[in-house]
Amino acid sequence: MDLDTPAKMLDRLFSEVINDVVNMDENKTHILNVLTLSKWEESEVRCQIATLLKPLTEDKNHYLQFMGRYLKVYQENNGHIEEPDKI
Template identity: 45%
Template sequence: MTYPKDEKQKLDSILSAFHDYIQTHTYFDILYSDKIGYVRMKVEDPDDGEGLIVIRSAMKMLDVLFNEIINDVRFADQSKRHFSERLTEEEAGEARRRIAAILKTMGPESEGYLRFLDAYLAGYPYNGVED
């Protein structure tokens, strides 16, 4: 897939910032295919037919990564697990802290991404970013 040059630069910048997080994660990876572009692929039990997400924009890439980190926070402590899809204040704060730390490494473009993060957390859960 061919991305517009500016969109490809944004995607690459996001991947660079989140590289360490993605590399140490055991559940998913983000790969690039010349045919379909960036893809989020489930690593754990990939034969179950689930977990493949095609990423066509920087906002979708952030949506995927934010959601992964939110899930890390929500499911880290099984003793505090709840069944609501809404985040507790504690979970939202911890997710924001983790994500903001990564976004702040991105320089001037981080300000717009931080605003997107705040809107994302305020509206969580929702159907996600459409490409």
């Protein structure tokens, strides 16, 4: 996938954060072979992404709103994001 749009770059970043959270040693909530996030995982993903976005001043709210939409689509589609540019 080419990272030629902000949405595609955020998709890659968010995917990495999700993978990190799902595979954390302290994650006791993950169920194998389930592609959606547990409440704890979603909360931890939101926290980590918000921390990454904190230094941004310009467009930070836009990116936080994108995160909310992204996680909603992620959960509704069993962890699959087909077209990040349409989120």
